[in-house]
Amino acid sequence: MEILKVEHIKKVYGKGEAEVIAVNDVSFEVEEGEFIAIIGPSGSGKSTILHIVAGLEKPTSGKVYFYGKDMYEMNKKDLTILRREKIGIIYQFYNLIPTLNVEENITLPIELDKKKIDRKKVEEITKFLNIDNRRKHLPNELSGGQQQKVAIARALIINPAILLADEPTGNLDSNSSEEIIQLLKKANKEYKQTIIMITHNLEIAKQADRIIQIKDGKIM
């Protein structure tokens, strides 16, 4: 089943002489359960594509259909709620809330949704990611790899329809990077989690089912 359809999206920044076309007429589809890697050099527009797909940045032109619905026809609040309920996002620099501990960071999207927290699920995910012994720690008490696992847990706790990972290993050493990639693969295989991952590393990209190459804002 097709979860995501991106149609001729274009993103332009600035005006006149300072105009930059970050994404230039990009189209692709994502089926349920797919693990896609978008690869390209720095400045190729891959992060911009991810932000557009996540509903964080409106394209200058083009459409993004999520389960057949045009995302950018929704109002801001509905888009935010969609993100809260259906889209999990993992960033290169983790972006955890520094004043909340691991467990609180993980359950944050659920609390924002005013839903009851399933503690069993939290336990399950933290065990899956091997951070269950760190649940009461603050982010600054964790290593980079551990922080990224917390970010993954936060993204997975909502059972997202799609998980978007923006250079998830960009800030990690090779061992931690390998661990994260294996976890993502496991989530994809065992839980049929649909994943779009941004990377500039071909070796990491090869771990995905499909690779989309981007250069100068266009699909190669």
Place this chain on the structure above:
Amino acid sequence: MNIETKLTFNDIKKNKKRTLFTIISITLCTVLIFTTIILISSIRNGITDNIETGYNDYQIEIDNLDVATFNKIKDNANIDKIYIQYKDNEQLEQLEKPYELTNSDSEINVYIKFNDIKKTCQDSTEIIQIVEAAKADMDSQEKANNIEYKFNQKLLTVYGLIDVETVEANNNLTCVARVNYSYVIDILIILILVIFSVIFIIILYNAFLITVNERKKEYAILNSIGGTEGQILKMLFLKGIIMGIIGIILGGIISILCSNIILDLLNKILAETGYNFRLVLDAKYIVISVLIIIVNIFIASIIPSLKASTASVIQGIRNNNEIKSKKRISLLERILPIEGKIAVKNIRRVKSKYKIITILLVICMTSYIVVSTYITYERKTADLVDEYDSDAELMVTPSVDYKSILKDYESKTGDNVEDLEYKELGLFILVEPADAFIDEDNATEYEDNKKGIRMVITGLDDSTYKKYLEKVNANYGDIIIYNNMRLLDLEEGTFKYHTVFKQGYNLKLSIIEEIYNFNEETESYEDDEEETITKYNVIDSKSLDGNIVLTDKLIDGYKDMREKYMAPFIIVNMDKFNAIQKTVNTYISQNNILQNDESSQVQFIMSDQDYSYVKVKCGNIIEFSNYINEIIKNDRSKNIDRISNATYYTLETQEKIIYINIIELILKVIIIAIVIIGIISIINILNASVYERKQEFIILNSLGATDGNIDKILIYESLYMFIKAVIISIILSIPMIYLIVKYMENIISFDHLLIPIEDICIFLGILLLISLGIALYSTRIVKDK
């Protein structure tokens, strides 16, 4: 606890310093508003209490009322109190309800106080119309005509009712007030609240903006994982509410303490006048103030909150700001060294942040310039107007040894007496060059185009003269001119004070006799001022030779000199005075000039020149007056001719000085509060700004910039904002100072502006040092981290 509340409390705990600064800002602004309100209501209450005590708490007085008519009005529901005064008995007695009178034959004076003083006119009209109806039925027309209505104007003025009187309206006698300022105080309070609210909002807006900017990334993360704008707004408002409640409570407590201290200071200033202000918490104003503060906090927080909740998620997560590119390079960027270039670029590209600092500096500077100028003018005016520094004046002949009399008095009573002897002579003085006059209309022009003016020659005893020389910075033998004169403004019906001569002229003074024109047709001398004088004879051009010193300082002990005559004064020592007097007397006798000669005039003050005047300042004027009166009664040969008791001037002038001291105190307190709030806000902003830019400083450092280079960048930034603020505040101050000068011109006109340049420069210097100090201190903290 829901997530929004949890995150808010976490943020408060984590950012203690920033939260503290914001709470301090709210507290200080609250103190500013509350203290002003409390002081106004306390002072107003104190004034009305004082007047009610001093001038009795009645509004209308009905004189010569018969008892029968009194009985018709006494039960009026609007009456709170009635005092009566029987004929031939000065005692006022308060009647108790039901206001029965025992003696039904006498006529009485009735003093009525109504329940609501603001409704005096309506209530008085009711009473008056009953009395008027009763008058129509009276047997004796004379008795009816004797009934008079008077109003306690002094008391009513405090409540905004002035010129209260009775007028005929539709054949009925009605009480009217000329202008009703009932709500003047209320309007003043609202105006103050509006001005302070604007300051409050600017300062608080900025404090919230900093708080929000520091959490920008966090809000962006929340948004990216599904936190709606509404949820983010809720967190921000919750933080605002928590800080607001703490700030308002603290501010309220501190306001009460500050108000107590200020009222104590005021009471000390007013110790001798009988005023005693006590703290009055008017519930109406307190509630309004609290509501206004809450609204201010809301207004100040709404924009930063909306900015935070609607900000770009991506920019927030990347923690970068939108920097506007500027194509054009400014002149400053071209001429300044690299540190200055970076400073100017920063300011030009991120204007909003620096705008707030500039605005705060402008508020502090403009407030100080305007208020200090106003205080200077007020003090100067008070110095020249309505100040009386002696208690009594004696007129004595040369044979009277007044010094011994005063010594005797001192030893007998233990009182302390200060005295000053002076003589005066009113002469016509030719002044050259004629250009030296500021206003031609103040001078008399003669047919040779020269100009002259009446001047009072005042001779002082040696000790007073020496003190005066020191005061005006002159040397023994100098001719000192008191360069102000009082003139009646016929249009406005008030006296105004004018400076007479311009500074910088080498004046030559000659004593002259004015010759009047003889009209051949009427065979009399012209009495029309414009036709009267064109000629003069020089009596003496040498006596007033010497170094001339123009001053606007009055003689201590004789400050009422400028109210006596509409002429400037020449102050000399007694020897010189006597010499001038002798020269003039010789001229008069040689030329057979009679005292009331119509053809010419030599002197315009016709006092007996054998007498001199002695100003006396003592501790107990009543005792002194009695002592002198006894001497006069017992020994006429001592020729002490007159004592004028000047105590009634003392009270009125004291009120004016008190008023100025109160205004000065309140204005100084407000200025101090504004400056403190401004400085705290500037500390907050600069501190936050430097912290935000720590990455920039690290990068600069890594490229080879030393601590000194970075300090210079901040110094250039501070100087840029400071100079900009000075220019703006000077421009803003000009119209306000113009208004002050125009207002003061109703009382006195000066030939130069009285702006306290030195004080202002010192203030600006201190402000600059503080701004620089804050910026540099902030970099130290960043470097330490």
